[in-house]
Amino acid sequence: MEEITKLPILKTVWAANREFFKQLFNVKVFLTFLLPTMLIFGFENMLSDVISHSPENVSFAVDSMLVLGFSIETLAAIYLLLVLVYLFLLPVLTLNWHRHMILNSDLKLNPIGRFKLLGRFVRKVVWIWLVMMCLAIPMVLLGYALLLSYATFLTWVDNLWIAAPICLLVAVVIAWMWVKLILTWTRMTLLLPATAVNVQLNIREIMSISKLCAGRLFVTQFLAVVAPLLLIVAVVSLFIWGLSGVEFLEPSTFMFVTLVFLGGLVSVFFTVVPIGVLSIFYMHYIVPQLPKIEKMRAEKEALDAIEQEGQTPSE
Numbered sequence: 001m002e003e004i005t006k007l008p009i010l011k012t013v014w015a016a017n018r019e020f021f022k023q024l025f026n027v028k029v030f031l032t033f034l035l036p037t038m039l040i041f042g043f044e045n046m047l048s049d050v051i052s053h054s055p056e057n058v059s060f061a062v063d064s065m066l067v068l069g070f071s072i073e074t075l076a077a078i079y080l081l082l083v084l085v086y087l088f089l090l091p092v093l094t095l096n097w098h099r100h101m102i103l104n105s106d107l108k109l110n111p112i113g114r115f116k117l118l119g120r121f122v123r124k125v126v127w128i129w130l131v132m133m134c135l136a137i138p139m140v141l142l143g144y145a146l147l148l149s150y151a152t153f154l155t156w157v158d159n160l161w162i163a164a165p166i167c168l169l170v171a172v173v174i175a176w177m178w179v180k181l182i183l184t185w186t187r188m189t190l191l192l193p194a195t196a197v198n199v200q201l202n203i204r205e206i207m208s209i210s211k212l213c214a215g216r217l218f219v220t221q222f223l224a225v226v227a228p229l230l231l232i233v234a235v236v237s238l239f240i241w242g243l244s245g246v247e248f249l250e251p252s253t254f255m256f257v258t259l260v261f262l263g264g265l266v267s268v269f270f271t272v273v274p275i276g277v278l279s280i281f282y283m284h285y286i287v288p289q290l291p292k293i294e295k296m297r298a299e300k301e302a303l304d305a306i307e308q309e310g311q312t313p314s315e
Contacts, residue, residue, distance in 0.1 A: 007284045009216065013224045016276035020269060023100075023107065033107040034268060037093055041271075042264025044086045046256070047079035090271070095121050097272045098196035101279035117198065124195045128188050131203065132181075139181055143174045183214040186221075193282035201286075201293065208296075209289045217281050221274045228273075232266060 023029045092111055095118055099105045111118050147170065187210040194201045 004285055004288055009220045012220050012277055012280050015280060016224050016273050019276055020273055029107050033109055036109060037089060038264030038268050039260060040085055040089055041267040042260035044082040045263040045267060046260055047075055047082060091122050094275055095196050097275045098193045098279050101276050102193060102197050102283055121195050124191055132185050135181060139177050146170050146174060186218045187214045189278060190282055190286055193279045205293050213281060213285045221277045224273050224277050225270050
């Protein structure tokens with residue numbers, strides 16, 4: 001990794017955002033790829049809002065949905081169907097955006113011809129989640145044990161000068177554990193762009209060549225979505241605050257369609273921009289080290305062959 005230059009954070013943030021808006025204003029991509037995805041994501045978000053609210057806690061989104069005349073039970077059934085569609089569409093979106101960023105391939109929702117690749121991609125995602133769960137559960141239990149031990153310690157010690165440093169130490173240890181977990185997750189996600197372009201890497205290999213870019217990748221992905229998020233929140237807040245008394249903003253079919261579209265746009269944005277950052281980091285940091293991985297594999301195969309020959313009984 002020493003010979004690989006550091007990837008500029010702000011330029012990477014700009015590149016990932018620019019590619020999203022470039023495709024957003026591409027009429028063909030928008031109509032055939034982004035718009036269907038946005039509508040499904042937005043509709044699923046709206047229905048999730050309806051299902052999660054009780055009659056006593058009605059939101060603007062709920063009113064906009066119920067004005068169409070559907071009952072809560074009907075909307076719940078539609079929501080379950082949309083969840084299944086969403087779970088299928090999300091890996092298709094992720095896979096296609098990775099391939100577009102790395103190979104400049106066309107964006108399309110039709111998975112025909114890519115079922116095997118899509119299956120490998122989904123298995124890789126599930127495998128990463130399982131590994132992270134296996135790492136996260138012991139850390140959560142350990143953090144809880146530390147907090148419980150500190151609470152027990154406080155019942156014995158009344159001196160603030162003794163308790164405060166120990167409290168700080170416990171907080172630092174727990175924070176360090178979660179930082180390590182987040183960085184581990186960040187490094188393992190670099191397997192996804194590799195899988196999307198049919199490059200076979202395992203967790204051990206990706207961890208061995210991604211150590212120095214983990215922190216930079218996390219910060220870049222964070223900045224890539226936080227700055228636009230603040231802007232979106234500000235604009236939407238001003239829009240709703242300034243026009244809240246206007247008649248067409250009352251719950252209606254128009255507002256339902258508007259909220260579905262805006263919700264879908266935001267959901268797709270916060271999905272594909274981090275994917276774009278991940279693809280850029282993969283191309284900059286991982287691709288140049290693929291020959292190193294091939295060399296490691298060849299050396300391992302040679303050692304395995306030598307060991308196998310040594311175990312073979314001579315005649």
